[in-house]
Amino acid sequence: MRFSCNFLLLCAGYYEYAEGYMPGWPGMDRFAGRIVHPQKWPEDLRYAGKRVVVIGSGATAVTLVPAMAETAAHVVMLQRSPTYIVARPSEEAMAKRLQRWLPARLTRAIVRWKNIFLQMYLYRLSRRKPAAVKAQILKLAQAAIGPGFDAKHFSPRYNPWDQRMCLVPDGDLFAVLRNGKASVVTGEIETLTETGLRLASGEELEADIIVTATGLKMRLMGGIAIEVDGAPVDVANTTTYKSAMFSDVPNLASVFGYTNASWTLKSDLIADYVCRLLNHMDRRGYTVCTPRRGDAPITEDPTLPLASGYIQRAKGLLPKQGARTPWRMNQNYALDVLALRFGAIDDGALEFKGRYPASRAA
Secondary structure (H helix, E strand, O other): OOOOOOOEEEOOOOEEEEEEOOOOOOOOOOOOOEEEOHHHOOOOOOOOOOEEEEEOOOHHHHHHHHHHHOOOOEEEEEEOOOOOEEEEOOOOHHHHHHOOOOOHHHHHHHHHHHHHHHHHHHHHHHHHOHHHHHHHHHHHHHHHHOOOOOHHHHOOOOOOOOOOOEEEEOOHHHHHHHOOOEEEEEOOEEEEOOOEEEEOOOOEEEOOEEEEOOOEEEOHHHHOOEEEOOEEEOHHHOEEEOOOEEOOOOOEEEOOOOOOOOHHHHHHHHHHHHHHHHHHHHHHOEEEEEEOOOOOOEEOOOOOOOOOHHHHOOHHHOOEEEOOOOOOOOOOHHHHHHHHHHOOOOOOOEEEEEEOOHHHHO
């Protein structure tokens, strides 16, 4: 099947959805139980009353552990290294208070911007004072679980926001750790056994089910092959333009969200920008727009400022970024609002070509 269009907007994210990342371990064929990857969760999986080991400590793991602990005999979150985990309420207390006095629409706007600025502040604080932020995160985790739990399991080797943080709604993960329905083990897997796993330390974990929450693979733009005038384009050799387009690739934009905030914040801004761009082209009768880098300097900084494994594995897939706007990928909502929602469309970096016939332009 073939589709044609004048402008292509891709909203495929940056993950490979067909399969997740699976590092593999010795002895997997010996394990008598069931091994499941969350990316292909089987509908017939029954874990009530079972001993479950969830391998991983990212967003998938911290979501699965409290959910499975409700009915499982016991759930172990086995992590190679800890992750920063922060509890947040699932309902906004401020929203409940403001709703008594303000219209719902205004209340939502206030709460939304409060959360945006809070996230921006905490991210900047984490970069400026990582030791202080780390100490506070560990203090909150220790208070949530109780003094009997070893905080080393939530003390990563890296600084806050070198990798993504995990948010747990209403502290549900901490609750199941506190009441004993789940536990955390930190260590390297040596091999799987008939009845579970053996760690490099010699510790053995028994399991009926092993869930490999080991992450995902990156796949930009749904894995489509891009050509310009018959010549293939390697996205890794392009430079990102306003986080939405790619140097020397005409009439193509791709939605790419934040790594330090909600993905949808950037998605909305890119959608607004593309609409502004298309309207600009229609008003002036242009049919082609192409970002041209010219002699703009390119930085060696990574496009995504995270040390996470899935990003490191995909370094060769990611586009480059410039040393300054519009070629730099911001991780700052306020700057992106100015650039994408209010910035000039014809900024000197976009090359416009072609015009409709005079009658159509009119």
